[in-house]
Amino acid sequence: MADDKRDEPRPDDAAEPPGERLSIVSEPRDRADDDEFKWHTGVQRPTGVQDAIEFVDVHKAFGRNKILRGLNMGIPEDKISMILGPSGTGKSVCIKHMVGLLYPDQGDVIVHGESVPNMHDDELFDMRKKFGVLFQDGALFGSMNLLDNVAFPLRQHTDKGEDEVMEIVQRRLREVGLADAGDKMPNELSGGMRKRAGFARALVLDPDIVLFDEPDSGLDPVRTALLCELIKEIHDENGGAYVVITHDIMSARRVAEHISVLWKGRIVESGPAEQLFDSDNAFVRQFLSGDSQGPLGME
Numbered sequence: 001m002a003d004d005k006r007d008e009p010r011p012d013d014a015a016e017p018p019g020e021r022l023s024i025v026s027e028p029r030d031r032a033d034d035d036e037f038k039w040h041t042g043v044q045r046p047t048g049v050q051d052a053i054e055f056v057d058v059h060k061a062f063g064r065n066k067i068l069r070g071l072n073m074g075i076p077e078d079k080i081s082m083i084l085g086p087s088g089t090g091k092s093v094c095i096k097h098m099v100g101l102l103y104p105d106q107g108d109v110i111v112h113g114e115s116v117p118n119m120h121d122d123e124l125f126d127m128r129k130k131f132g133v134l135f136q137d138g139a140l141f142g143s144m145n146l147l148d149n150v151a152f153p154l155r156q157h158t159d160k161g162e163d164e165v166m167e168i169v170q171r172r173l174r175e176v177g178l179a180d181a182g183d184k185m186p187n188e189l190s191g192g193m194r195k196r197a198g199f200a201r202a203l204v205l206d207p208d209i210v211l212f213d214e215p216d217s218g219l220d221p222v223r224t225a226l227l228c229e230l231i232k233e234i235h236d237e238n239g240g241a242y243v244v245i246t247h248d249i250m251s252a253r254r255v256a257e258h259i260s261v262l263w264k265g266r267i268v269e270s271g272p273a274e275q276l277f278d279s280d281n282a283f284v285r286q287f288l289s290g291d292s293q294g295p296l297g298m299e
């Protein structure tokens, strides 16, 4: 094996004609890529609107664990987008890149035309005000009642007076069906109520972009359906780019306007939801129908 290698042209071997050298050196890697990424057409079907967020050839590894491997993905302005993909495929890692909680090893993440990895701390701080984030469990402060939890971003980031703060908080709590729960503590609420409260808090600064990290996790099917309805209603009223990560196909069918299917650190296919549900790509079909037969196994 070592002897064979000695005869192979090296990239820095000036005596070799460049064309030949490239084809010999790159051929084995291309074949492996073809196999591993053979379902990844990377097709980004047009949405007719600009992207609010773009990932450009993003690579991210933790030690030797390569998570994002040349991710190109656009999140369109003013739509409810879902990033769908098998467990552990890097959906949460994507969201963290959007708000500058993680940085790419290579490539760029662009929010409203600005490169997040190149931002200084003060620019990052300002950029984050564009975002509302709903974490899996609502991420409420356990020691504060709902009113204070929802008021928290307004008191931290604005100089609004207390009357205006309370007016906004009450309106947002009303929207998510928690008008009478303002004085409750988080531990007095069900999981679904905590998520709705987290949603109200994510909205108080009128964000341009709202990120939902698995909003359906831990909810029964009826509460999941109700939360999906709520996401749609609030999006209809407020607009903005909503980004939902989930592996729940029913939620995707209910609310997604745009879908990106992520697998092995790249997009398999993305585009308007109805086109993705109609895709003839074997992986996309399998994943979006929850079928056990297809390219995705237990590995």
Ligand SMILES: Nc1ncnc2c1ncn2[C@@H]1O[C@H](COP(=O)(O)OP(=O)(O)OP(=O)(O)O)[C@@H](O)[C@H]1O
Binding pocket: 062, 065, 067, 085, 086, 087, 088, 089, 090, 091, 092, 093, 094, 247
């Ligand atoms: N800060 C970190 N340090 C090391 N490894 C990490 C870190 N964050 C994520 N990972 C790894 O990256 C991989 C992808 O994680 P991620 O949470 O993004 O997956 P996911 O697609 O959201 O999965 P799920 O649907 O199960 O929530 C996992 O193997 C995880 O262990």
